[in-house]
Amino acid sequence: MIITLTDTTSSQVASRLVVVREEGGVVALGRVLTLVVLARGRENVERAIAVTNVASREHPSRVIVINTGECGDDDGLDAEIRVGGDAGASEVVVLHPRGAAVADQDTLVTPLLLPDTPIVAFWVGATPGNPSAEPVGRMAQRRITDLISAITDTESSHAARESFAALARNYRPGDTDLSWARITTWRALIAAELDLTHTDLTSIDVHGAPDRPSMYLLGGWLRSRLGVPVHVHESSRIHITELALNFADGPVRFLRPEGSSVATIRRPGQPDQRTNLPPRTDTDCLMEELRRLDADETYASALAHAVRSL
Incomplete structure (x- = not known):
């Protein structure tokens, strides 16, 4: 089931998620972590959801996906709540921020975080040079990049090596890349x-x-x-x-x-x-x-x- 919310706020999304769980008889007690995914563009959003849906069978989680690739001109937030067959063993919240809201990633996710569970950040389609300095990266105990997903067909091998070198230069405990x-x-x-x-x-x-x-x-x-x-x-x-x-x-x-x-x-x-x-x-x-x-x-x-x- 997919529930779409337009011109909303993170707090309103969190409240709606509680209602959806209560109506469906689902509890969040079995969730072992909050996985915050930062995906560039809708294609990477859907790819990330497909990957996390399967991974959730081993690691039941609340998955929060932020679409960082479609900023728009006006400020605002659209969202989707996915549960049941559209979310694997997790519950998935997809956030589509617009305008200035794109930069406030930590503020966006805070009302949606599960209490007393670890936070894992996962980047898809774009890899920051310093993950631990990113707004969500500062909140996370574990930071997972995927450098390969950020390499475009036109990007030179030199640019790819520079991105890899930046990850090494800015490494902090808790960082990793899927290449490992x-x-x-x-x-x-x-x-x-x-x-x-x-x-x-x-x-x-x-x-x-x-x-x-x-x-x-x-x-x-x-x-x-x-x-x-x-x-x-x-x-x-x-x-x-x-x-x-x-x-x-x-x-x-x-x-x-x-x-x-x-x-x-x-x-x-x-x-x-x-x-x-x-x-x-x-x-x-x-x-x-x-x-x-x-x-x-x-x-x-x-x-x-x-x-x-x-």
Whole structure:
């Protein structure tokens, strides 16, 4: 069910939400957090809602989506309340601020926050260079960016790297980017390989797109954990397609062609081994990041080392 409110206020939206819950027999006691999504434009609003609806099955939340991409000339606020099948296991409030209201994001969401629950901020379609300095970012215990969603088709790889460098420069405990969760399966695969008996590791090569932070984060994680040279090689592919662990007796290579969900592990003098390594969805990544609300020190270390490859 979708209820549309025009020329309203956040307090009026909150009051209407209480009425809707009471009429539907729904309580907010099972909500574990308030997820505030800042999405640029209606396309990103709907994309964010689709992702959070699925993620809410694991993390029941109150989701507040602010459309930051359609300012308008007059000051005001339109809103939608989505419950039931249109909101997954959450209740979703969509705010469409106009004019000066766009800048007052913290004021907009305050009447709608669940009491005594953590606040998580999630940016879709635009990534601030300093998330913790943003109005909603200052309120949140956890700040999740999605740099890939902010990269346009016309944006250069240099601009993408500059945005990534800004996130590293302005990092504060509680920050993370979905690119970190996108390489979780890669990190698990590499860790399993390093548990096997090998000669000394001398260096590592990573191949991926120059405008994708996942490649740099993976390189930064390896450099921070293993203390060996990590060489990042730019390619025209979207995802990480190849990684080589260079041991004294020869390289162990992980190959995943673009568009494939299967990786080939190639070891010296052994038959090739195939293993599942599908690209992760935005929903998978968001659910993973919502499982922890404290500072991710491993991500912080990987981020600090990753910028050395830019």
